Amino acid sequence: xxxxxxxxxxxxxxxxxxxxxxxxxxxxxxxxxxxxxxxxxxxxxxxxxxxxxxxxxxxxxxxxxxxxxxxxxxxxxxxxxxxxxxxxxxxxxxxxxxxxxxxxxxxxxxxxxxxxxxxxxxxxxxxxxxxxxxxxxxxxxxxxxxxxxxxxxxxxxxxxxxxxxxxxxxxxxxxxxxxxxxxxxxxxxxxxxxxxxxxxxxxxxxxxxxxxxxxxxxxxxxxxxxxxxxxxxxxxxxxxxxxxxxxxxxxxxxxxxxxxxxxxxxxxxxxxxxxxxxxxxxxxxxxxxxxxxxxxxxxxxxxxxxxxxxxxxxxxxxxxxxxxxxxxxxxxxxxxxxxxxxxxxxxxxxxxxxxxxxxxxxxxxxxxxxxxxxxxxxxxxxxxxxxxxxxxxxxxxxxxxxxxxxxxxxxxxxxxxxxxxxxxxxxxxxxxxxxxxxxxxxxxxxxxxxxxxxxxxxxxxxxxxx
Amino acid sequence: xxxxxxxxxxxxxxxxxxxxxxxxxxxxxxxxxxxxxxxxxxxxxxxxxxxxxxxxxxxxxxxxxxxxxxxxxxxxxxxxxxxxxxxxxxxxxxxxxxxxxxxxxxxxxxxxxxxxxxxxxxxxxxxxxxxxxxxxxxxxxxxxxxxxxxxxxxxxxxxxxxxxxxxxxxxxxxxxxxxxxxxxxxxxxxxxxxxxxxxx
Numbered sequence: 001x002x003x004x005x006x007x008x009x010x011x012x013x014x015x016x017x018x019x020x021x022x023x024x025x026x027x028x029x030x031x032x033x034x035x036x037x038x039x040x041x042x043x044x045x046x047x048x049x050x051x052x053x054x055x056x057x058x059x060x061x062x063x064x065x066x067x068x069x070x071x072x073x074x075x076x077x078x079x080x081x082x083x084x085x086x087x088x089x090x091x092x093x094x095x096x097x098x099x100x101x102x103x104x105x106x107x108x109x110x111x112x113x114x115x116x117x118x119x120x121x122x123x124x125x126x127x128x129x130x131x132x133x134x135x136x137x138x139x140x141x142x143x144x145x146x147x148x149x150x151x152x153x154x155x156x157x158x159x160x161x162x163x164x165x166x167x168x169x170x171x172x173x174x175x176x177x178x179x180x181x182x183x184x185x186x187x188x189x190x191x192x193x194x195x196x197x198x199x200x201x202x203x204x205x206x207x208x209x210x211x212x213x214x215x216x217x218x219x220x221x222x223x224x225x226x227x228x229x230x231x232x233x234x235x236x237x238x239x240x241x242x243x244x245x246x247x248x249x250x251x252x253x254x255x256x257x258x259x260x261x262x263x264x265x266x267x268x269x270x271x272x273x274x275x276x277x278x279x280x281x282x283x284x285x286x287x288x289x290x291x292x293x294x295x296x297x298x299x300x301x302x303x304x305x306x307x308x309x310x311x312x313x314x315x316x317x318x319x320x321x322x323x324x325x326x327x328x329x330x331x332x333x334x335x336x337x338x339x340x341x342x343x344x345x346x347x348x349x350x351x352x353x354x355x356x357x358x359x360x361x362x363x364x365x366x367x368x369x370x371x372x373x374x375x376x377x378x379x380x381x382x383x384x385x386x387x388x389x390x391x392x393x394x395x396x397x398x399x400x401x402x403x404x405x406x407x408x409x410x411x412x413x414x415x416x417x418x419x420x421x422x423x424x425x426x427x428x429x430x431x432x433x434x435x436x437x438x439x440x441x442x443x444x445x446x447x448x449x450x451x452x453x454x455x456x457x458x459x460x461x462x463x464x465x466x
Numbered sequence: 467x468x469x470x471x472x473x474x475x476x477x478x479x480x481x482x483x484x485x486x487x488x489x490x491x492x493x494x495x496x497x498x499x500x501x502x503x504x505x506x507x508x509x510x511x512x513x514x515x516x517x518x519x520x521x522x523x524x525x526x527x528x529x530x531x532x533x534x535x536x537x538x539x540x541x542x543x544x545x546x547x548x549x550x551x552x553x554x555x556x557x558x559x560x561x562x563x564x565x566x567x568x569x570x571x572x573x574x575x576x577x578x579x580x581x582x583x584x585x586x587x588x589x590x591x592x593x594x595x596x597x598x599x600x601x602x603x604x605x606x607x608x609x610x611x612x613x614x615x616x617x618x619x620x621x622x623x624x625x626x627x628x629x630x631x632x633x634x635x636x637x638x639x640x641x642x643x644x645x646x647x648x649x650x651x652x653x654x655x656x657x658x659x660x661x662x663x664x665x666x
Contacts, residue, residue, distance in 0.1 A: 012661075015647070015650060015651055015654045016647065016650060018629065020627065020628045020629055021627070022627070022629040024644065024647065024650075024651075026651070026654055026655070026658065028665055035496050035497075035549070036548065036549065036550065038499035038500075039499065039500065039501050039550075042499070042500075043641075047641070049641070049645075055666075056665075063496075064497065076497075078497035078498070079497055081497075081499065082497050082499060085499050119665075121662070122665070127548060127550075128547075128548055129546065129547050129548040129572060143548040143572055144548060144572065144575075145548055145549075145550035145553075145572060145575065145576035145579060146501075146550040146576075147550060147576065147579035147580070148575070148576075148579070150641060151640065151641050151644065154641050154644075154645065155641065155644045155645060155648075155651060156651065156655070157644060157651055159629070159640055159644065161627065193484055193542055193545055194484075194541060194542040194545070194568055194570070197542070197568060197569075197570060197571055198571065224546075224572075227542065227545065227570060227571070229571050229572060250664035251664075254663060254664040255664075257663070257664060258662075258664045261661075261662060293484050293486075314481075314483055314540065314541075315483075317481075318482075318483050318484070321482070411488075411493050411547075412493055413493045413494075413496060413497070420516070430486075430488070430546060430547075432486045432488040432489065432546060433486075433488070433489060433511065434488060434489070434492050434511050435488050435493075438492070438511055438516070439516075
C-alpha cells in the first residue's frame, strides 16, 4: 500500500498498537530545556526512576537566559534557580547539557540541527511546541507537555494516537522579497490556527524543494501555529549536505548507510491524504499580522479589517477584541502602522541566513530614531559565525543591539519584554495577548520586513526596497 | 493523579475563541520548578489589573464562578505553547472539566495527564451549556456513561478515546503502565539498533 512519509516514520517506530488505536511510539531523540523539565525530573526522583537513554537526550537552557552580559550570571532569582536546576538534573541523570558559557548554547530548536542531533526519519520530541521545526529534516518532531517529558525520560516512548495526513503544496515562483516566513504565515491565514489540528502536515512542491534547510525550518517551525503538532518536508540532497560533518551526524561507513535509509523517506506516488491544499507561490506577498492570533494576516498593501463587515458573530467579537488590544482602528493601511521596537531572532528566524538577509537591508542605514531594535542570534555558534562575517558590525553601526543567544523577546521570560502598548515588528512566531510583555503589541513579519520597518519606523513593502 | 468519574458543579462561561496557553498562564509564572500553586495566576492578565487588583467583570472573579469546576469556552481552546502549567493552573484553581467545540492537540493531551477531562462538543450544544452556566445552574458530568446532564431530560452524549477514559477513571500513572512493557521496548530498541545503527 502507498504510504506518506508520516506513515513510514510512524510505522518504523511502533512498539505496540492496541485495538482502540492507542500506540506506543518509540522516541529516538529528546531535547530538554529548563522551563518544562524540572517537574519531570522531580517526578523521576520521587518514583526512583532513571533516564532510560541519556545519550538520546540533549539539554540546554534557552527560555530564561539573559541576552545581555552574562559574566555575572542571571540576575532574576527564579530564572537562575530554574537554569541551575536543569544543570543539576542533567548531572544527576547523566544527560548531555550545554551550559550557559558553552559556545554551543542556544535555542533548543536551533542547536538540534546545528549539532547534527536532528536527522531524517527520527522521532524527536521536546517539551516545547516549536519542536515541529525539526520536521524540516524529514523527521517526525513534535512538542509535548511536562508529563510526557517525564514519560519519555523514563521509557523512551510516548503513548499516542495516529494523526491524519495533510499535504500543503506550494508551487510556482516566490516574488523577490517574499520569504519562507511569508509562506507559512499565508498558509496559517488560509487554514486557520486550528486548520491543522489532528494532522501532520507535509509541505510539498517546488517552493519547499528550492528552500534552503533554514528556510524549511522556518516553515516547519510554525506548523503548530496552524494547529498541527508536526509538519515535515521529505529529505533530499540539501538535507544530507546540511547534516554531513556535523558533530552528532553519522560518521564513516555509517554515513552511507544512513543516507541510503534516508532516501527511502518520501511519500509514495499514490499515497492518500486526508486533506490537501494547493497554493500558488506567485500570489504570496510580504505578510504582516494585525491581530492577536497568527492567522490574523494581511498583505503589506492591505488594511486592518473592519469588524462591522464580518457576518459571523464570534469572529466579529474576536476581531473587535484583537483591535482593541492592538490599539488599531479598522481600515488602517498596514503601511501606516508605526512601530516602537523591532525583535529579530527566535527559533523561527534566528539563524545565520536570517541575519545575512537582514544586513543586506540595513547596511549603511540607520535605525529610525523612534525605534529600539535588537538582534538575538539563535545560538552561540550562529553568533560566532555572524561575527566572523562582520554582521554584528553592520548591525551595530546601523543602531541595532547585538545580543547573546536565547529565546529572548519571543516570549519575554527574560528581561527582554515589551512595555504596555509598545508596538513591535517581530520575527518570532506568536502575537498572542501579552506574549512579548503585558499589553505589548506584536506584529509577526519576516526578517527583511522587520529590518526595513526598523529603518523606516513603520511597515514598508520590502519589494520596493530590494 | 486524581481520579475522575462524576462531578456536579457550577460552570464558568468564557466565550472566547482561540484561548491560548499564554492567556491561561503567562510567562512570568513558568519560572516555577513545582506543579502546584498556580491557581492564583490562572488567566492572570484577564483577572488582575496592572496593579494586581481583581478585575470585577471577569467571570472567574465572581461568586459563584470563583468556585466553578467546569469551564465552557470557544473553539481551539489551549492553542499555542505546550506549557503544562496551563492545566496545572486550571486544576489548582479547581477546574476539572473543560467543554469546547475543539481543543489544541498538546493541551488536550496535557489535560488527561492531570485528571482534567476536556470534552469536545458541537458548537450549538456548547452555546446551550454556556446559557445554563450563565444562569448559575449546576451541570453534571458523568464520565462512566459519557453524558452531560443539565437538569432536563435531554443529556448530551460525548466521545472520548477508551484508553484515555480508563486512565482518568482509575487515575493511572501511565509511566507505570508503560514500564510494564519494558521488555517489549527493549526488544524494539534492539531491532532498531540493527536497522539504524547510526542512531546509537
